[in-house]
Each structure stands twice: as C-alpha cells, then as structure tokens.
Amino acid sequence: xxxxxxxxxxxxxxxxxxxxxxxxxxxxxxxxxxxxxxxxxxxxxxxxxxxxxxxxxxxxxxxxxxxxxxxxxxxxxxxxxxxxxxxxxxxxxxxxxxxxxxxxxxxxxxxxxxxxxxxxxxxxxxxxxxxxxxxxxxxxxxxxxxxxxxxxxxxxxxxxxxxxxxxxxxxxxxxxxxxxxxxxxxxxxxxxxxxxxxxxxxx
Amino acid sequence: xxxxxxxxxxxxxxxxxxxxxxxxxxxxxxxxxxxxxxxxxxxxxxxxxxxxxxxxxxxxxxxxxxxxxxxxxxxxxxxxxxxxxxxxxxxxxxxxxxxxxxxxxxxxxxxxxxxxxxxxxxxxxxxxxxxxxxxxxxxxxxxxxxxxxxxxxxxxxxxxxxxxxxxxxxxxxxxxxxxxxxxxxxxxxxxxxxxxxxxxxxxxxxxxxxxxxxxxxxxxxxxxxxxxxxxxxxxxxxxxxxxxxxxxxxxxxxxxxxxxxxxxxxxxxxxxxxxxxxxxxxx
Numbered sequence: 001x002x003x004x005x006x007x008x009x010x011x012x013x014x015x016x017x018x019x020x021x022x023x024x025x026x027x028x029x030x031x032x033x034x035x036x037x038x039x040x041x042x043x044x045x046x047x048x049x050x051x052x053x054x055x056x057x058x059x060x061x062x063x064x065x066x067x068x069x070x071x072x073x074x075x076x077x078x079x080x081x082x083x084x085x086x087x088x089x090x091x092x093x094x095x096x097x098x099x100x101x102x103x104x105x106x107x108x109x110x111x112x113x114x115x116x117x118x119x120x121x122x123x124x125x126x127x128x129x130x131x132x133x134x135x136x137x138x139x140x141x142x143x144x145x146x147x148x149x150x151x152x153x154x155x156x157x158x159x160x161x162x163x164x165x166x167x168x169x170x171x172x173x174x175x176x177x178x179x180x181x182x183x184x185x186x187x188x189x190x191x192x193x194x195x196x197x198x199x200x201x202x203x
Numbered sequence: 204x205x206x207x208x209x210x211x212x213x214x215x216x217x218x219x220x221x222x223x224x225x226x227x228x229x230x231x232x233x234x235x236x237x238x239x240x241x242x243x244x245x246x247x248x249x250x251x252x253x254x255x256x257x258x259x260x261x262x263x264x265x266x267x268x269x270x271x272x273x274x275x276x277x278x279x280x281x282x283x284x285x286x287x288x289x290x291x292x293x294x295x296x297x298x299x300x301x302x303x304x305x306x307x308x309x310x311x312x313x314x315x316x317x318x319x320x321x322x323x324x325x326x327x328x329x330x331x332x333x334x335x336x337x338x339x340x341x342x343x344x345x346x347x348x349x350x351x352x353x354x355x356x357x358x359x360x361x362x363x364x365x366x367x368x369x370x371x372x373x374x375x376x377x378x379x380x381x382x383x384x385x386x387x388x389x390x391x392x393x394x395x396x397x398x399x400x401x402x403x404x405x406x407x408x409x410x411x412x413x414x415x416x417x418x419x420x421x422x423x424x425x426x427x428x429x430x431x432x433x434x435x436x437x438x439x440x441x442x443x444x445x446x447x448x449x450x451x452x453x454x455x456x457x458x459x460x461x462x463x464x465x466x467x468x469x470x471x472x473x474x475x476x477x478x479x480x481x482x483x484x485x486x
Contacts, residue, residue, distance in 0.1 A: 087394055
C-alpha cells in the first residue's frame with residue numbers, strides 16, 4: 001500500500017503559510033524518516049496526513065483513493081505528548097480498549113504490565129503512557145503510522161527498544177511508518193530513508 | 204505540636220483533609236435530611252389554641268407562638284421542609300436543562316450561537332421578575348414555583364458546562380477518539396459526560412440556596428405558594444402584620460432558620476467542589 005500526499009498547501013492564518021505544494025509518498029513496507037527544525041510545520045503535516053486537519057488544499061490518498069472520514073481511520077497518528085491523548089477520568093484499561101483489545105503477547109512485547117491497566121493516566125509516567133499510545137495505534141485496521149516525535153521523553157536505550165518492537169510489528173503486519181523527528185541520530189538508526197522537511201516544502 | 208496547622212490539631216487530628224470534607228458533607232446532609240423528613244411528617248393543619256396566642260419564645264415554645272396560638276418551631280420546620288422540597292425539584296430540573304443545552308451547544312456552530320443567545324436572553328431578565336411571571340402563568344402553587352425557579356436558574360450552570368464541553372471537545376483525546384471511528388454520541392456519553400458530571404453535581408447543589416431564597420421571596424411577595432401552605436415566605440409575609448406590635452420572634456426565627464439551611468447547602472456544595480476538583484483528586 002502507498003500513502004501519498006499530493007501538493008498540499010496549508011496555513012493557519014493569512015499572514016504565514018506553513019506548507020506549500022508539499023508532496024510525499026510512503027510505502028507500507030518501508031520506514032521513512034522526516035527531519036525538520038522545530039516550528040517548521042512537521043506536526044501540522046502529521047495532523048493533515050492523519051485526518052485531524054481538513055481545511056487544506058491538495059489531497060491525501062491511500063492507494064490512489066481518498067480516505068473516508070467515517071469509521072476507523074487507517075492512518076493513525078501517535079502524538080508527542082501521550083498524557084494529552086488520554087481521558088483523565090478513564091482507567092488505562094478503557095483507554096487501551098478504546099481502539100482495540102491487544103492480545104497478552106503483544107502487551108508483553110511492548111513491556112506493558114498488567115497492573116498498569118487498573119491505574120489512572122496521571123499515575124503513570126510519560127514513557128509508560130507512550131507504550132499505551134503505540135499499542136492503541138497498531139490496531140489491525142491500521143495501515144500507516146505517523147510517529148510525531150514519539151520517543152522524546154524516553155532515554156536512549158528505551159527509545160531504541162520501543163522503536164525496535166514497533167518496527168518489528170510493522171514489518172510483520174505490513175504497516176508503513178513515517179517517523180518524524182529533529183534528531184538525526186535516531187532517524188539514522190531506525191529509518192530506511194530520510195527526507196528533509198525544508199527541502200520538499202516549497203516555501 | 205505547635206507547627207501543625209489549626210485543622211490538624213484537636214478532636215479531628217487523626218483525619219486527613221478528604222475524610223474531614225466527607226465528614227462535613229455527611230453531617231450537613233444528615234441535618235438537612237432530619238429537617239426535611241420531620242417536616243414531611245408534620246400535619247400542615249396545626250391545632251389552634253387562642254389561650255396561648257402571641258407568646259414570646261419560652262422553653263415550652265422555643266420559637267414562640269403566633270396569633271392563632273400555633274407553635275412557631277413546628278411551623279418553621281414544616282416551612283423549611285417545603286422549601287427544601289421545592290429546592291430539590293427546581294435545582295434538579297434546572298441542571299437537566301443546563302446539561303441538555305450544553306450538549307446541544309456542542310453539536311455545531313449554529314446550535315452554539317443559539318444556546319449563547321438563549322443564555323444572554325435569560326440572563327438579561329431580572330430573576331425575580333421572570334420567576335413571578337412564570338409562576339403566575341403556571342397557576343402559582345408548588346408546581347408553578349418549582350418550574351419558575353428551574354427555568355430562571357439554569358443560566359449560570361449552562362454557561363459553565365458549555366465552556367467545559369467546548370474545551371473537552373478540542374482536546375486531543377476526543378480528536379483521537381473520532382479517528383478511532385467513534386460516533387459523536389459515543390464521545391459525548393463516554394468522554395465528555397464523566398468529565399462534566401462533577402460540575403453538574405456541584406452546580407445542582409449550588410443552585411439549591413438560590414432556589415430556596417427565591418422561592419421564599421416570591422412567596423413573600425404573594426406570587427408563589429398559597430397561604431395555607433406554611434412555607435417560610437408565607438410565614439414571613441404574615442409576620443409583617445404583627446412585627447409592628449412587637450412580635451419580633453415571628454419573623455426572626457424563621458428567617459434565621461432559612462438562612463442556616465441555605466448556608467448548610469452552600470457548605471455541602473463547596474465541600475463537594477473541593478472533593479471533585481481534579482487537581483486535588485488524589486489528596
């Protein structure tokens with residue numbers, strides 16, 4: 001499968017344009033890294049690809065087809081701050097099951113302890129919460145994952161561990177990954193190919 | 204020991220703040236419940252005894268007696284329970300209205316501006332005027348007063364809830380939930396309602412004192428309950444005739460009792476608010 005963004009232009013207000021004629025293609029058996037400076041519009045692009053922002057020009061297609069807005073969205077975004085993506089009044093079990101119910105082996109693979117499931121989101125650390133976010137995103141219906149700086153709150157060793165598990169799972173299930181970061185060393189290690197945001201953004 | 208704050212010394216020093224808050228709520232609630240239930244069990248047609256009419260407070264009649272020889276303490280309790288009943292009805296109905304409107308406002312832009320317009324409209328009419336009009340239109344009596352108070356007190360809670368729902372709707376977890384393919388109704392029920400439930404609860408309790416006060420004042424002005432229902436407002440307005448003759452106890456004790464009940468509800472509301480505050484949820 002192929003996730004394509006064609007000639008995407010976007011601006012939050014009239015004064016400053018963020019994206020201009022931006023085109024990008026991700027294949028589902030590859031891991032593409034996208035590197036750019038802070039504030040360059042990486043997160044905005046991620047939100048457009050994952051269907052969070054809709055008032056852009058240009059189009060995002062999956063295998064040449066527009067992605068329907070109803071139902072489970074096949075392009076899932078993993079946010080930089082996991083604590084903001086969880087309802088503070090929900091137990092972690094409900095948070096996890098909102099997307100799907102991952103089998104026990106998968107929970108073990110990502111180092112999710114069973115006792116965390118009965119906790120509130122504010123009782124777990126950022127790294128623990130991010131494991132939940134990743135597990136939520138790898139729903140069987142997911143075709144692509146947009147990882148927007150998902151490992152910035154982790155130490156180097158844990159970063160690599162989590163990325164390795166995510167990549168293994170993605171390769172096995174034919175899920176494409178777009179890894180967005182401003183950390184060249186990390187992208188160097190995990191990605192098949194690295195794109196530079198400013199070079200493909202025609203501003 | 205002296206470096207402990209005042210609330211950690213003395214009789215309740217073994218309790219933490221949460222337990223103390225719960226204790227306050229429980230005791231206050233119990234007191235109100237006792238007033239309410241004992242008032243409910245009193246027959247409204249008190250025996251009249253003209254041989255003991257207009258007696259000042261004594262140990263036999265601690266609130267004194269009125270011009271027909273009825274015990275003012277019993278009348279006050281009966282009046283308070285009537286006020287509490289009206290308060291319960293009015294505040295529950297007004298919070299239901301507020302909740303529905305807040306969720307309606309979150310449907311789309313048009314609904315939001317409609318609800319905002321409705322809020323502004325009702326907020327611009329003086330409460331007491333609105334209550335009088337609705338009460339008369341619905342034929343006075345307990346039903347009229349409950350409806351009148353309910354339809355004039357949803358405004359503040361609606362405003363708070365609308366803002367709260369708007370804020371939750373823009374959160375990342377709601378956006379993510381939509382990407383998981385969940386419907387708007389599901390999100391409203393599962394995501395938003397649990398988060399605003401405490402607000403609704405506290406809002407209901409904080410409407411209570413207003414409801415009781417307004418019920419009394421509108422009854423005092425003669426647009427509320429009918430004279431044979433001994434509500435506090437009726438008692439106060441009747442006592443006006445005798446106040447000039449020196450019968451101060453006819454107005455003083457019922458008025459004081461009303462004030463205390465209102466304060467009790469306020470205490471419960473404030474303590475619940477503290478209990479539900481998410482930033483202090485783990486204390």
